[in-house]
Structure formats: C-alpha cells, structure tokens
Amino acid sequence: MKKFYLIVIILAIATVGLSSKWQDNKDAKPQKKSVSKAKTTKTGKEKSNQQKMMKKLYTNCKTCHTYEYPTKSDPALVNCPRSKMISVFHRPEEGPIIVKMNDIYGKYGPVIFSHRIHSEMSEMSGGCNGCHHYNTTGPVLKCKKCHAEERKREDLSKPDLNAAYHRQCINCHRQWNRNVNCDGCHKLKENDSEQKIAILVNAVSNAQHPEIPHPEKVVYETKYNKGKFVTFFHDEHNKIFGIQCIECHRDENCIRCHDINRLKKGNNISFQQKKIHKTIDEHHKPCVACHQKQSCDKCHKSNIMDRFNHTITAGWALKHYHQTISCNKCHGGKIGKVNRNCSSCHKKWELGNFNHSVTGIILNENHKEIDCESCHENKNYSVKPVCNSCHDDKNYPKDKPGRIKSIRVVSRK
Amino acid sequence: MKEISRRSFLTSIGAAATGSLAISANQALSQPTNILSEDRRGVLVDTSNCVGCRSCEWACKNAHGIDAGDIESYKDRSVFNNMRRPGIDSYTVVNEFSNEKNPLLPIDVKVQCMHCDKPACVSACIVGAINKHEDGSVVWDTDKCIGCRYCMVACQFQIPVFEFEKAIQPEIRKCDFCYERFKKGKLPACVEICPLEALTYGPRNELIKLARQKIKRNPEKYINYIYGEKEVGGTSWLYLASRDFQSIGLPKLNNKPAPGVSESIQHGIFAYFVPPVALYSWLGAMMWITKRKEEVKQEKEIDYV
Numbered sequence: 001m002k003k004f005y006l007i008v009i010i011l012a013i014a015t016v017g018l019s020s021k022w023q024d025n026k027d028a029k030p031q032k033k034s035v036s037k038a039k040t041t042k043t044g045k046e047k048s049n050q051q052k053m054m055k056k057l058y059t060n061c062k063t064c065h066t067y068e069y070p071t072k073s074d075p076a077l078v079n080c081p082r083s084k085m086i087s088v089f090h091r092p093e094e095g096p097i098i099v100k101m102n103d104i105y106g107k108y109g110p111v112i113f114s115h116r117i118h119s120e121m122s123e124m125s126g127g128c129n130g131c132h133h134y135n136t137t138g139p140v141l142k143c144k145k146c147h148a149e150e151r152k153r154e155d156l157s158k159p160d161l162n163a164a165y166h167r168q169c170i171n172c173h174r175q176w177n178r179n180v181n182c183d184g185c186h187k188l189k190e191n192d193s194e195q196k197i198a199i200l201v202n203a204v205s206n207a208q209h210p211e212i213p214h215p216e217k218v219v220y221e222t223k224y225n226k227g228k229f230v231t232f233f234h235d236e237h238n239k240i241f242g243i244q245c246i247e248c249h250r251d252e253n254c255i256r257c258h259d260i261n262r263l264k265k266g267n268n269i270s271f272q273q274k275k276i277h278k279t280i281d282e283h284h285k286p287c288v289a290c291h292q293k294q295s296c297d298k299c300h301k302s303n304i305m306d307r308f309n310h311t312i313t314a315g316w317a318l319k320h321y322h323q324t325i326s327c328n329k330c331h332g333g334k335i336g337k338v339n340r341n342c343s344s345c346h347k348k349w350e351l352g353n354f355n356h357s358v359t360g361i362i363l364n365e366n367h368k369e370i371d372c373e374s375c376h377e378n379k380n381y382s383v384k385p386v387c388n389s390c391h392d393d394k395n396y397p398k399d400k401p402g403r404i405k406s407i408r409v410v411s412r413k
Numbered sequence: 414m415k416e417i418s419r420r421s422f423l424t425s426i427g428a429a430a431t432g433s434l435a436i437s438a439n440q441a442l443s444q445p446t447n448i449l450s451e452d453r454r455g456v457l458v459d460t461s462n463c464v465g466c467r468s469c470e471w472a473c474k475n476a477h478g479i480d481a482g483d484i485e486s487y488k489d490r491s492v493f494n495n496m497r498r499p500g501i502d503s504y505t506v507v508n509e510f511s512n513e514k515n516p517l518l519p520i521d522v523k524v525q526c527m528h529c530d531k532p533a534c535v536s537a538c539i540v541g542a543i544n545k546h547e548d549g550s551v552v553w554d555t556d557k558c559i560g561c562r563y564c565m566v567a568c569q570f571q572i573p574v575f576e577f578e579k580a581i582q583p584e585i586r587k588c589d590f591c592y593e594r595f596k597k598g599k600l601p602a603c604v605e606i607c608p609l610e611a612l613t614y615g616p617r618n619e620l621i622k623l624a625r626q627k628i629k630r631n632p633e634k635y636i637n638y639i640y641g642e643k644e645v646g647g648t649s650w651l652y653l654a655s656r657d658f659q660s661i662g663l664p665k666l667n668n669k670p671a672p673g674v675s676e677s678i679q680h681g682i683f684a685y686f687v688p689p690v691a692l693y694s695w696l697g698a699m700m701w702i703t704k705r706k707e708e709v710k711q712e713k714e715i716d717y718v
Binding site: 157159160167 | 462464465466488490515517518600604605607608609610613614615619620623626
C-alpha cells in the first residue's frame with residue numbers, strides 16, 4: 001500500500017514539472033514571434049531606406065548598440081566617451097565659413113568665429129576632432145547638445161557651455177597673445193549695433209589666413225657626438241622638393257607658427273627659441289620618411305652645412321630653365337651623376353628643329369645657317385663655344401653670335 | 414559667637430565667586446558648531462584650466478561688499494611677479510608659477526580658505542566665533558570675535574587675516590565660501606564667474622570621484638594626487654595639478670587633523686569647566702584648612718597665656 005502512494009506522489013510531481021516546463025516553452029514562443037514580427041514589419045521600402053541611410057553614414061547597428069535588437073526600454077548603448085566612433089570626415093569647404101556664437105546671455109555680444117580658416121589649419125593640429133570631440137556619425141553636433149547652459153547642475157562630468165567654449169579657444173589664444181583679455185574675441189553688447197555686427201561678420205567671412213613666416217634654415221644642435229649639427233633648409237624642402245606643411249607639421253601646437261610677437265618682428269625670426277621635448281624617434285620621424293636609406297652623416301655634420309649649391313656639389317651650374325625645374329626632372333628618382341649632354345634629356349633637339357633662343361642667345365642671320373659643331377666642338381655643349389675657328393678677333397663670352405634674350409624665370413611652386 | 418576674620422571672609426567670597434563664574438562662563442560661552450554633513454559641498458580647482466584672468470578676485474570683492482574697482486584693471490599681469498596671500502580686502506588671490514614644459518602656459522593657482530573638515534581655527538577660537546556649517550563652509554562671526562588672533566596661528570594654510578590698521582574694533586577676515594549666497598541657493602561668486610570653470614562646485618564626494626576620473630583619463634596631464642582629499646583630515650576645496658603641489662605654493666601637510674592634539678589638551682583642561690573649578694575649590698579648601706589650623710593653634714596659645 002505504501003509503495004502505491006509513493007508511485008502516485010512521484011507521478012504527480014513529474015506531471016507538475018512537465019507542465020510547468022511546457023508552460024515555459026509556451027511563454028517563450030510568443031516572445032520569439034514578437035521579435036520576428038518587429039523585424040518583419042520593417043521589410044520593404046522602409047528597411048531598404050534605413051539601410052541606405054546607414055550606408056551613407058558609414059554605420060551599422062553595432063556602432064551605437066552593444067547588440068543587434070535593442071528595445072526602447074533597453075537601448076543597450078555603447079559607453080561614452082565614443083571617441084572611437086568619431087566620424088567627422090568633412091572637408092573644410094563643407095563646413096560653414098563663420099559661426100555666430102550667441103548662446104550665452106551676458107554682457108558680451110555674439111562672437112563671430114572664423115570657422116573656415118580654423119578648420120583649414122586644423123589639419124596640422126589634431127584635425128576636426130580637436131574641437132568636435134565625441135561626435136557620433138552623421139551631422140556635426142552642436143556644443144550645447146551635451147554641454148549644459150547652466151553652471152549649477154547635477155552632472156558635473158562635463159563642463160558647462162560657457163567653459164566648454166572658452167576651453168576650446170583660450171589655450172591657443174593665450175599662448176599666441178600672451179594675455180587672456182576678453183576683447184580679443186568679445187565685443188561689449190552696448191557697442192554692438194546690428195550694423196556693427198554685420199560689418200564684423202563681413203570682415204571675418206572675407207578674412208584670409210595671414211601669411212605664415214617660415215625660416216630659411218634651422219640648425220639643430222644634437223647630442224650625436226660624431227656629428228653635432230644638423231642643418232635643415234626649410235625653404236628647399238618646401239619649395240624645391242614640394243613637401244606640404246602637413247607632412248611634417250602634424251599634431252603640432254598652433255603656436256609653432258602663430259605667435260603675435262614673432263609676426264611683429266617680421267622675418268628676422270629665431271625658430272630655436274623654444275626647446276621642444278621629444279624622443280629621438282619623434283625628432284627623426286619627419287625626416288626618415290624620405291631619408292630612410294641614408295647614413296647618419298648625411299645630415300649630422302661636425303659643422304653647420306652650407307646651402308646646397310649645384311655648381312659646387314655637381315660642378316655644373318644650373319642656368320635658365322634648369323633652375324626652375326624639380327630635381328627629379330633630370331635625376332629621375334635617384335640623385336646622382338647625369339649625362340651632361342643636352343641631347344641626353346632633350347632628345348628631340350636636332351639640327352633643323354632646335355630653337356637656339358631657349359639657351360638665351362638668339363642667333364643672328366649669319367650664325368643661324370652654320371652647323372652646331374662649327375662653334376660647339378665635338379658636340380660638347382657643356383664647354384664654352386669657340387669663335388676663333390672663323391674669327392681671329394672674337395672670343396665667346398665677350399662677343400656673342402647674336403643678341404641676348406631676357407629670360408623670364410618662372411618661380412617654383 | 415566667634416567673629417569672622419577678614420581673611421576667612423575673603424576666602425569664602427573668593428571661592429563662591431570662582432564657583433559662580435565657572436558656572437556662568439560655561440553657560441555664556443557658546444560651543445563652536447562643527448557640522449560634518451555627508452552632503453557637504455566643495456570646489457574642485459583644476460589648475461590646468463585656470464588661465465589667471467583674476468575675475469574670481471573681482472567677483473569675490475563684489476560679493477563681500479569690498480570696493481572691487483574696474484574689472485579691466487585685473488588684466489594687469491604684473492601682479493604675478495610677487496607671490497600674494499589673501500588679505501583684508503581680498504579673500505582670494507591667484508598666483509602664477511612658471512611652467513618649464515611650456516613657458517607660454519604658466520600655471521595659475523587660486524588661493525583662499527580651504528574650509529577644512531576639521532578646522533583648526535574653529536577649535537582654536539576661544540569665543541566660538543568661527544563655525545563650520547552644513548554646507549562645508551567655515552564662517553566667522555564678527556560680533557563674537559574678540560580679536561585674539563588664535564585662529565591665525567592655528568591655520569596651517571595661513572588664511573585668516575587681521576585688520577592691523579584698524580585701532581577700534583579690528584576684525585578677522587577670510588573667505589566664507591559665500592555662505593550668504595549659499596543660503597539663497599546661489600553658487601559662490603568665484604565659481605559663478607570663472608570663464609573656464611576651473612572651479613567646479615558640487616558635493617565633495619562627487620568631486621573626488623570626478624577628480625579621479627580626470628586623472629584616469631589624462632594620466633599625462635595630472636599627477637596622481639588630489640590635494641585636500643586627506644590633508645589635515647580633508648578640506649572642502651580640492652586641487653588637481655600637473656606637478657607637485659609644493660611647487661605651486663600649496664604647503665605639504667600631515668593627513669592628521671590639526672586640532673587633534675591641541676584640542677585634546679585644551680578641551681581636556683577646560684572640559685565643562687570641571688577641572689578649573691576643581692582646582693580652585695581644592696586650593697580654596699586647602700587655604701581654609703590651613704587657616705583653620707592656624708586659628709585653632711592661636712586659640713590654644715591664647716588659652717595657655
């Protein structure tokens with residue numbers, strides 16, 4: 001009898017257990033269905049539009065959410081700061097020319113910020129992210145989207161709007177001006193009539209970036225014993241080799257170029273005034289991209305190097321058009337000895353189609369007709385031409401076989 | 414009946430006077446309040462954000478009814494040539510220190526009362542004229558102040574100043590954390606005007622969290638230390654800096670609260686005025702007993718004669 005009761009009890013427990021499990025499954029099923037329903041409702045036009053939009057913004061769901069099906073109650077957003085999500089990939093031309101900042105009520109009128117000029121130069125100092133930090137994908141967020149206008153507030157993790165604005169600007173401007181005066185950017189409200197603001201807006205909109213003074217050469221005194229001095233010719237790299245500012249001056253302090261005191265002094269500037277603490281790798285970084293395969297003594301000399309002079313180094317003076325062309329034009333990729341015969345480069349120059357005036361001397365009627373070799377012995381054009389084979393009393397640099405043509409030297413860009 | 418001698422009369426009067434004085438003094442002297450509220454406020458000074466515009470100095474004077482002058486005159490940076498201390502007409506000053514890393518970005522440090530959690534001045538004040546309030550502020554009361562200047566000696570930050578020039582009713586003066594403004598729900602004047610919010614006002618606990626967060630996010634920018642978190646038992650004003658705090662004019666101090674030692678001695682001696690009363694009553698009793706003995710002796714001598 002006891003056994004029978006035991007079996008009944010066990011059976012009862014089992015049925016209860018099973019039914020509850022089945023109940024669980026039953027509960028679970030509609031949930032799944034609801035998810036798939038939500039998914040299916042967005043099919044068709046709506047979904048494709050959304051996908052298109054997301055493609056345009058370079059995003060997918062995971063950019064902002066930690067998992068794929070966020071709900072309204074649990075959006076599962078990625079943690080802030082979203083510095084890795086910054087996707088402000090606009091060009092300076094896409095941004096506004098000026099920004100009128102007039103969000104904070106106070107004694108000052110609006111600040112007219114020259115956005116275009118700042119954004120054009122920003123590439124050399126941290127890029128757009130320097131100011132537009134924590135920007136998500138899509139349109140550029142306004143500062144007041146995150147920064148509260150009230151100083152008395154609950155969330156202290158972010159500075160208020162007033163502080164956020166000032167912190168962006170003042171660190172560069174105080175170094176540049178050497179003061180923290182308000183009137184550099186602000187105009188008192190009482191002096192700000194509509195007309196005056198309009199004039200200011202116009203002036204800032206049309207402002208051009210001032211010319212940046214740059215040194216001809218910089219001498220670095222290094223700790224390298226075998227060659228203490230490195231002489232860097234800035235203008236050569238900039239003008240002849242055509243290296244853009246940004247290639248070396250990336251992530252730099254604005255003050256490197258913007259210094260009101262330096263600008264006042266004019267071009268007589270010592271660029272070695274301020275020592276910058278950098279590691280050896282950081283110092284070499286801008287140079288090694290090009291000078292990678294060269295030995296140390298190429299740059300590190302025991303004394304200050306003279307400017308590169310083609311006449312001294314190569315023994316061949318650059319004249320006329322040769323001064324204006326880039327090195328690679330004759331030397332190809334590798335700088336070395338080059339055949340000095342004109343015909344080695346100017347292959348099409350032959351008797352009949354050669355216009356002698358490119359050399360700077362327009363031949364007169366008598367000389368136009370004669371062979372090249374009559375003056376240029378053995379077709380060696382790098383040697384001075386001889387006159388005495390025909391004229392006893394004439395000698396070349398003194399007397400010329402024609403008239404001299406003034407040559408317009410095209411400046412390099 | 415025996416006549417009361419002059420001496421015994423004076424003795425008894427003296428004892429009675431001492432006793433009554435002890436009791437009345439105990440009632441008259443108000444105990445200084447020292448509230449250490451969980452929700453007390455503080456200010457986090459981020460010296461890396463301060464640019465030395467000195468608008469806080471101007472705002473402070475205005476808030477305390479001191480002639481502040483024209484704000485334009487505060488642009489003069491030559492004042493930074495000398496180290497300044499808070500004075501009777503300026504409860505806060507900004508000092509500037511050169512920065513070797515970048516000479517164009519000097520370090521500016523605002524100085525004012527730190528509003529200690531366990532203020533030495535409150536403990537030192539013998540008339541209870543300085544009190545710590547629930548918002549964290551340490552405020553002095555000019556009506557009670559007797560000008561003993563004990564608070565000046567006690568303060569380890571050398572903040573309270575005395576009107577030495579004033580002959581009649583000179584006062585002790587120092588930053589009061591804008592207690593009057595706090596009561597009206599306003600921010601301290603310096604915090605409100607700071608254009609860079611180098612001064613962040615809020616609950617002290619939260620400010621410490623914020624400071625930790627800042628250090629964690631910018632380990633190269635700040636040294637890993639919050640000045641004022643533990644100094645002399647903690648202060649309401651906290652500082653963050655890019656280098657060692659002693660090099661920017663903040664004193665190196667012990668973590669033990671300053672009043673600890675002095676208070677235990679002082680309060681021990683004067684606790685409820687029991688020890689002084691006990692001492693004087695013991696002295697009185699001794700005098701009475703010795704006097705009595707002499708009298709008895711004299712009486713005996715008279716008997717023999």
